[in-house]
């Protein structure tokens with residue numbers, strides 16, 4: 001039996017590949033002949049096993065030179081051919097490593113399920129309490145047909161193309177996606193349908209499944225390792241032609257890929273906030289290019305970068321300006337909260353609207369983007385605020401159970417009886433939260449049935465889905481919640497949407513805070529009046545803010561006209577690219593020293609016009625989980641040689657100082 005020498009990329013933070021030996025044993029699957037692109041399990045270090053990607057294969061007598069005393073180790077097993085990374089996926093892997101400045105091995109885990117090769121145990125599907133959905137394709141409107149045709153022209157040519165589908169909530173974007181996927185299937189091409197995790201409701205899945213049957217499979221965090229492997233293998237064999245899921249579904253081995261849909265393309269959850277930090281929308285465009293597929297991005301509030309690409313002609317722009325069935329978008333009333341009493345409560349306008357909606361037997365959604373009872377607990381005498389000992393941020397006061405909680409790191413402690421600083425026993429609570437709002441509603445309308453949807457009520461598995469389906473079935477009158485209530489659900493019974501503090505996100509020190517606020521407000525407002533008359537109330541302390549004004553009239557164009565010049569003037573995306581560099585350490589002095597060393601190195605290296613270096617400065621949250629944080633920003637587009645230099649520079653700095661971590665985040669979605 002021959003022996004092969006394999007050069008393998010491993011998921012370890014080292015800028016090198018590794019050589020292993022493979023003794024071919026034809027009689028076993030795990031010992032078969034290895035090809036380039038295969039995934040193999042190898043020993044690493046003393047007792048770890050890792051999955052790596054085979055880059056090159058050579059016979060043993062090619063003679064890889066090993067330093068004296070180093071023995072080449074053997075491959076443990078070869079994964080089945082379904083796990084091979086080739087073609088458009090292999091090219092995508094190389095692009096990810098290059099663009100995001102990572103060793104190739106560190107992007108390999110994106111291309112296989114967490115435990116590749118696990119056998120799925122047969123599971124019985126849980127009974128679904130969503131209504132049966134109609135499998136029939138609907139008659140498309142003129143605008144929907146135009147969007148479909150724009151995408152189909154790329155599909156028919158078999159060439160890459162991107163389409164931005166800008167459609168108001170309820171305008172029937174999903175019907176366009178499904179028609180496009182059907183067109184791909186008719187040409188024997190496959191499809192990937194990306195959704196934010198939170199929009200992956202049984203409702204959505206049932207609709208897709210009803211249309212395409214067993215050719216479609218979903219991947220999401222609720223699946224077991226074995227189930228994920230079954231989807232992966234089915235796609236690689238061509239049995240599954242459509243894969244639906246959050247950002248990780250982009251890497252599924254769908255054969256002969258023709259269509260990639262990125263729904264709610266503005267969602268920041270498409271950006272992974274841990275290594276490898278990649279943006280699934282950007283990666284989808286690259287995979288589409290490499291596969292010769294059409295990529296359709298859809299949103300009611302497109303990301304400004306996508307919008308700029310459409311304006312520049314890189315994407316085709318298609319609009320669905322009307323709600324299906326001609327229903328108007330609900331009118332939004334802006335209520336000025338300045339000078340009023342009860343800073344956390346309901347204005348008389350919202351109070352009355354709620355009263356009327358309850359009396360009419362219709363439903364209400366109340367959106368308040370803060371959970372807990374009170375944002376801060378402050379001593380009445382000395383004014384000290386209770387903060388997290390690990391994070392330097394205020395602890396949130398929760399009532400049930402009665403605790404103080406850090407929303408960043410999860411640190412929790414009992415509410416003190418007396419102030420630890422001055423010994424007096426009286427506290428003030430400042431700022432409200434969903435928990436307080438729920439109590440207030442219960443007192444005001446004792447008969448009303450109220451559900452609350454936030455991180456505190458959705459800790460248990462499946463509770464998120466149960467709350468939403470109960471509300472959809474009309475088992476509650478009011479749904480109170482954080483931004484979880486804004487996304488991806490269709491509630492025909494909702495007449496009223498109330499936003500408690502519409503200006504909540506606007507003051508954040510982030511170039512995208514206005515954009516995120518606009519998106520959230522537009523989305524939540526779109527929940528009202530999906531059938532019949534709707535009404536929306538924005539309570540705000542900044543009634544004249546143009547972002548709130550634009551969201552109140554559902555005017556994306558007005559928002560863009562106001563925001564784009566600001567980005568241009570300040571040199572933020574989409575005007576210029578951004579790279580965030582964070583230096584963290586338990587020792588403040590170390591973090592600060594390395595940050596300033598890095599700044600000096602960057603300023604020496606990046607002298608050409610078009611690049612600028614900002615910082616270092618303490619991050620907006622200067623200490624989280626006991627780590628001090630300093631930050632730098634690089635504006636501009638780095639060339640390949642500059643990326644290579646920077647990767648090396650970061651590695652060198654990290655090695656020089658123990659306990660210091662350096663994080664580089666290409667195209668960050670937030671900078672705090």
Ligand SMILES: [Zn+2]
Nearest residue numbers: 379382419422
């Ligand atoms: Zn005190």
Ligand SMILES: [Zn+2]
Nearest residue numbers: 388391406409
């Ligand atoms: Zn904390």
